[in-house]
């Protein structure tokens with residue numbers, strides 16, 4: 083049995099707390115853990131926007147969600163004490179780079195202050211035995227080294243979002259080393275993944291939601307930077323790593339404490355145009371227009387993650403290539419648009435992904 087399937091079995095009946103369960107990644111993770119038979123407790127701000135995966139899944143009916151702010155330390159501690167989780171996943175964050183320029187203070191307060199409050203809450207809750215703390219590939223100092231970043235590389239960040247994630251890493255390791263390393267039967271790790279795509283993301287300024295908004299309104303997809311290349315990864319890929327890691331931390335903390343990269347294969351770097359083109363194909367109709375008025379900018383060398391540590395120590399590898407990633411993503415939106423029940427869509431994609439992991 084693969085380690086993901088094993089983790090799925092091991093998590094049955096476990097109490098799990100997730101901050102950020104109303105967000106894109108958090109809602110997929112909550113559903114997945116619910117399917118594994120875990121008792122899920124969520125803590126986050128209410129879901130944003132009319133369309134969001136949390137509400138589409140009707141997650142509030144199957145998990146115990148509490149509206150709460152990670153900047154409110156006593157509320158977060160209280161939530162954790164009430165839930166008494168064995169496993170904690172910390173995802174709550176101001177997660178958009180563009181928004182971090184518009185509102186750096188909220189970004190720092192949420193991502194750094196929230197990290198402090200989360201570590202305080204874990205420290206105050208003796209039931210917690212496994213902590214998976216989500217940061218980002220953007221926590222690395224981007225020095226355009228031309229190779230994948232390793233977990234031991236220097237941290238840094240130019241924009242407020244990246245800086246807040248690098249700072250959250252320091253908060254995590256300082257709390258761990260100073261207070262939590264001594265706790266018996268306790269393991270904790272930070273996880274660093276890049277941009278992910280998948281059904282149910284409705285965020286502003288992201289290529290897939292932008293494509294879907296255009297396609298479903300029968301409008302052309304307008305691309306400003308068609309030639310920009312990015313690594314494309316399905317949301318289930320890093321989440322599968324987080325779930326396995328949470329399970330490994332329960333059983334062999336010493337071996338799995340620390341930082342972990344979960345990135346896509348280098349071969350899955352495609353242009354924004356390739357993505358829009360594939361989206362049109364899977365959707366079944368649509369048109370792409372390139373906005374010629376936007377000056378084409380020089381792009382900083384993209385961060386790429388070296389995932390050898392997760393490959394060798396966790397036997398974690400991405401399961402879906404570019405084609406499968408895009409097909410699963412866009413067909414989710416197409417079927418939802420055509421009236422399919424979103425809970426069933428998401429559950430069936432998780433089941434397909436799990437099949438691949440056996």
Ligand SMILES: NC(=O)c1ccc[n+]([C@@H]2O[C@H](COP(=O)([O-])OP(=O)(O)OC[C@H]3O[C@@H](n4cnc5c(N)ncnc54)[C@H](O)[C@@H]3O)[C@@H](O)[C@H]2O)c1
Pocket residue numbers: 101102103104105106107108125126127128129150151152153172173174175176177178192216217218219275276277278279285
């Ligand atoms: N989506 C990506 O491509 C990506 C890439 C790398 C890292 N990440 C990280 O993964 C995590 C989840 O990202 P996402 O894409 O699901 O983001 P998202 O914006 O969809 O969700 C963010 C979640 O955090 C919650 N939140 C925000 N501010 C809060 C506050 N003050 N108090 C409590 N909850 C708060 C929101 O309510 C929501 O549940 C974040 O930590 C993000 O930085 C995401």
